[in-house]
Amino acid sequence: GAVVSQHPSRVICKSGTSVKIECRSLDFQATTMFWYRQFPKQSLMLMATSNEGSKATYEQGVEKDKFLINHASLTLSTLTVTSAHPEDSSFYICSARAPVWSGGSETQYFGPGTRLLVL
Amino acid sequence: KQEVTQIPAALSVPEGENLVLNCSFTDSAIYNLQWFRQDPGKGLTSLLLIQSSQREQTSGRLNASLDKSSGRSTLYIAASQPGDSATYLCAVLPQGGSEKLVFGKGTKLTVNP
Numbered sequence: 001g002a003v004v005s006q007h008p009s010r011v012i013c014k015s016g017t018s019v020k021i022e023c024r025s026l027d028f029q030a031t032t033m034f035w036y037r038q039f040p041k042q043s044l045m046l047m048a049t050s051n052e053g054s055k056a057t058y059e060q061g062v063e064k065d066k067f068l069i070n071h072a073s074l075t076l077s078t079l080t081v082t083s084a085h086p087e088d089s090s091f092y093i094c095s096a097r098a099p100v101w102s103g104g105s106e107t108q109y110f111g112p113g114t115r116l117l118v119l
Numbered sequence: 120k121q122e123v124t125q126i127p128a129a130l131s132v133p134e135g136e137n138l139v140l141n142c143s144f145t146d147s148a149i150y151n152l153q154w155f156r157q158d159p160g161k162g163l164t165s166l167l168l169i170q171s172s173q174r175e176q177t178s179g180r181l182n183a184s185l186d187k188s189s190g191r192s193t194l195y196i197a198a199s200q201p202g203d204s205a206t207y208l209c210a211v212l213p214q215g216g217s218e219k220l221v222f223g224k225g226t227k228l229t230v231n232p
Contacts, residue, residue: 006162017124032218043123043222044206093162097218107153108220110163 002028004096006111013084014119016103021079021114027075030096034108035067038091050077084118089114121146121213125223132199133231140194140226142209147187150212154183156196157206157225165195166207171214199230 003026013019023033031052036044048058048069056069068080077096081088095108121143127162128207132138142152153160155163167176167183169192175184182195210220 003161034175034218036219041224043224044220045217049218092158095163107165107168109165110155112162113160 002098002109003027004030004094004109004111006092006094006114008114009112010115011119012117012119015085016052016083019081019084019116021092021094021116023077023079023096025075025096025098025109028096028098028109030077030098031074032097033071033077034095034097035069035077035079036093036095038093038113044093045078046079047079081116084116086118089116089118121149121221122211123211123221125207125209125226127226129227129229130174130225131229131231134199134201136199136230137195137197138199138228140196140207140209140228142194142223144190144192144211144221146167146213147190148214149187152183152185152192152209152211152216153220154181154192155210155219156210157208158167161207196228199228201230201232204228204230 005024007022033050035047039042040075047062050069050071052071058064071077092106093113095110097108124143126141153168154166169176169185180197185192206225210222211219
């Protein structure tokens with residue numbers, strides 16, 4: 001199946017710093033990528049939908065100036081947590097979907113996640 | 120607003136037992152339903168995807184059914200193994216072209232040797 005990678009897998013940072021998380025589709029082109037956040041023992045909450053070459057669409061309650069998303073190419077999307085605070089500590093997961101016209105399906109392929117801890 | 124509920128929240132069974140995980144959703148207007156597996160601290164692995172027009176999908180020891188009219192899906196795991204221990208998540212893709220999966224909170228399965 002399709003492979004999606006995330007980097008880094010784990011990051012610890014000081015409060016007030018910015019952290020960038022990369023999401024890559026390794027063997028397919030993803031016109032759409034999704035960023036999720038997961039708290040312990042909770043389900044995944046969609047933060048934003050990232051479309052290549054256009055601005056991301058954020059879910060209600062998600063601050064776009066705090067969570068900057070850049071989908072610069074068909075294989076890479078980045079999430080930057082700006083001025084991180086302890087409450088931003090969470091598990092961030094991305095997913096990617098190949099367009100149907102390119103042979104893709106409706107299945108979203110998920111990355112392994114990034115554990116962020118803000119001290 | 121679509122809501123997805125998974126029962127039970129946790130399940131512990133002895134190795135070899137057959138088991139059923141349940142998923143219910145409030146709005147039957149879905150495009151498809153997926154079952155995922157998540158190991159601790161890891162991402163999601165897609166197990167089965169059922170289109171709205173389908174009734175079930177099978178992969179190895181896994182069988183997922185879908186009753187869209189009643190808003191229910193089940194994941195049947197046959198002859199469970201300790202390696203099946205994980206959290207199983209159910210997610211629906213609502214109709215309307217939003218592309219936004221709606222997830223349940225998952226069922227944490229423990230298979231004891």
